[in-house]
Amino acid sequence: MQKKWIWILVIIILAVLPFINRNKTSGDKPTITISATIPLTGNIANVGSDLQKAMLLAKSEIPSDSKYNYEFVIEDDAYEYKKTALNINKFISVNKADVVLSLYDGAGAIIAPIAEKNKLLHINCAWGEELYKKYKYTFNHYSKPATQAKSFIDNLAKSNIESFSIISINYASINEVFSYIKEEADKNGIKILSKKLVNFGTKDFRADIMKIKQEKPEKLMVLMLNPELDIFGKQAKELNLNIPYTSIDLVHGTSNPALFEGADFVLSSRGGDEFISKMGGYVKDSCSSRFYDSIKILTHIYETIGNGKTKPTSDEVIVELHNIKDYPSAIGANISVDEDGIIDADLKRAIILDGKVEILGDK
Numbered sequence: 001m002q003k004k005w006i007w008i009l010v011i012i013i014l015a016v017l018p019f020i021n022r023n024k025t026s027g028d029k030p031t032i033t034i035s036a037t038i039p040l041t042g043n044i045a046n047v048g049s050d051l052q053k054a055m056l057l058a059k060s061e062i063p064s065d066s067k068y069n070y071e072f073v074i075e076d077d078a079y080e081y082k083k084t085a086l087n088i089n090k091f092i093s094v095n096k097a098d099v100v101l102s103l104y105d106g107a108g109a110i111i112a113p114i115a116e117k118n119k120l121l122h123i124n125c126a127w128g129e130e131l132y133k134k135y136k137y138t139f140n141h142y143s144k145p146a147t148q149a150k151s152f153i154d155n156l157a158k159s160n161i162e163s164f165s166i167i168s169i170n171y172a173s174i175n176e177v178f179s180y181i182k183e184e185a186d187k188n189g190i191k192i193l194s195k196k197l198v199n200f201g202t203k204d205f206r207a208d209i210m211k212i213k214q215e216k217p218e219k220l221m222v223l224m225l226n227p228e229l230d231i232f233g234k235q236a237k238e239l240n241l242n243i244p245y246t247s248i249d250l251v252h253g254t255s256n257p258a259l260f261e262g263a264d265f266v267l268s269s270r271g272g273d274e275f276i277s278k279m280g281g282y283v284k285d286s287c288s289s290r291f292y293d294s295i296k297i298l299t300h301i302y303e304t305i306g307n308g309k310t311k312p313t314s315d316e317v318i319v320e321l322h323n324i325k326d327y328p329s330a331i332g333a334n335i336s337v338d339e340d341g342i343i344d345a346d347l348k349r350a351i352i353l354d355g356k357v358e359i360l361g362d363k
Contacts, residue, residue, distance in 0.1 A: 030311050031069040032302055034295060035097040037087040037107060042078035043226050044253070047285040051103065054288040057278055058295035067308035070299060073097065077107065084110050092118050098311065099123070099298060101291055105131060105173040112138040121314045123294045125287035128173030132341050137314060139321060139341035141290040143268050145173075148248050149180030151266040151347040152221075153188055156246065159264070161218050163191040164246065167208060167232070168223035170197035177248070193217050198228065205232045209239050219246045222260075225253050233259030248347070249286065258355040267350040267359070272332025289330040290343075297324065 036055060039048040052074055062070055073095045077083035084107045091097040092114070099121045102111050108124035112135045115122035122138040124131075127148070132140045143151075156164065168174055178195065185192055193215045196208050209232075212220060220243045224232060229250065237259060245251060245263035252267055254260055270276065271289035283289065301320045306312050321341070326334040335343050349360035 029067065029069050029308060031071050032099075032311060033071045033073060033091075033095050033097045034099045034101070034298070035073040035075070035087075035091040035095060036101040036291070037075050037077045037084050037091075037111075038101075038103050039079040040074075040076035042080070044079055046255075047103070047253075047287070048076070048079075050279070050284045050288040051291050053279060054292040055101070055295060058292045058299075061296070062299055066299070067303050067306050068311070079103075079106075081106055081110055088114050092120060098314070101125075101294055103287055108138065108140070109172075119314050121298075121317055123298075125290045126173060128176045129340065129342055130176060131173075136318065136341075139337070139343070141294060141335075141343045142287070142345075143347060144342060144344045145177040146180045147344055147346060148177055148266070148268075149184050152181060152246075152248050153184035153190065155264070155266050155349055156185075156190055156219065157188045161190060163193050163217050164219040164221055165193045165212050165215055165217040166195040166221045166223070167205070167212065168195070168197055168221070169225065169228060170199055174223055198224075200228065202228055203231055205235050206239060209236050209241050212243065213239070213241055217243060219244050221246050221248075222263075223247060223250050225250060226255060229254050230256055230259060251352075252350070252357055253285075257352045257357060260352050261355065263352045265350055266347040267357075268347055269331040269333065269345065270359075271330050275330040275332070286331075289332075292330045293335075296330070297321070297327065 038051045039045055040052065055072060055074065059070065059072055073091065075087040077087055088100060088111050091100055097120065100111060100115065102108055102124050105126035105128050108126050108131055111122055112131060115137045116135045119137060124138060124140050125142050126140060127142065129144050132138055182192065222232065222245055233254060245260050247263065247265040249268055251260050251263050251265055268286035270283040270286050275289050275292060276283055301317050302312060305316060305320060321337050324337045326336060329335040331345055333345055335345055337343050351358055351360060
């Protein structure tokens with residue numbers, strides 16, 4: 001009988017042991033889960049690859065004696081909104097995420113209302129500002145439309161440009177910038193000859209290119225992502241569109257810079273020297289430094305206000321985010337969070353020379 005009870009005791013110990021070991025492995029620290037839905041496949045997989053690299057870099061810099069464990073869940077959405085929706089619901093229901101990071105405003109618009117409903121902290125990196133004014137739990141780490149427009153027109157004015165035309169993807173956040181561009185152009189006496197909007201999936205730009213040739217603008221502003229950007233560039237070259245290109249950010253997204261040789265444009269910072277060095281000397285997209293920033297800022301907040309026994313709530317973290325002023329950002333400038341949850345930053349001048357993007361400095 002005694003032997004029977006000994007065996008029962010052994011079985012109980014073996015059953016409980018995995019849970020004891022699990023607690024020891026985690027150091028009894030609560031886990032904060034930081035999730036991200038980014039394009040690791042598809043047309044802009046190279047951007048997503050940099051974002052993932054930046055996130056893992058920030059993770060590697062979290063001290064081993066932190067108050068919390070930080071778990072990262074990164075899912076591919078291939079820049080397809082259906083996959084973005086699936087990912088955010090997985091983060092909430094399966095991963096019990098505390099934070100989600102997302103790329104560009106299309107994903108931001110899908111995630112923001114879901115994050116709001118679930119009180120999930122959401123940091124997007126995208127053009128535009130109207131989305132972020134609507135939602136308490138959604139922030140944006142990118143330059144405001146007014147800042148982008150002023151930098152762009154100032155750059156044209158410095159080159160004594162008097163007219164330009166626009167060809168752009170028809171997209172909500174880009175359209176937000178246009179009103180500011182018109183306002184700044186009028187202030188500087190610069191004429192916008194035309195604004196042509198095209199849809200995602202457009203494969204034939206030849207009619208628009210011929211109209212632009214007839215207009216004879218001094219510069220052509222191109223606002224597109226790939227694959228439309230490179231399709232346009234190839235067709236423009238075939239039709240001998242010899243008009244200098246300009247842009248805000250997006251011409252930098254080409255996979256063939258030679259198509260846009262000589263383009264003089266304004267560009268959101270890809271990162272300060274230290275960040276770029278840590279990333280191996282080259283960063284494709286300006287959101288990489290902002291993803292890195294977001295994780296550094298968030299982990300600092302959790303470690304500062306948390307007690308290591310319970311996790312700070314999203315509302316408590318939000319208060320601290322809004323208190324950020326003159327933070328030394330990885331983008332190479334000090335940043336602050338405004339009342340709408342937007343982190344604004346100035347742009348730099350850039351040019352494509354010999355098939356490479358060269359940063360010329362501040363606008």
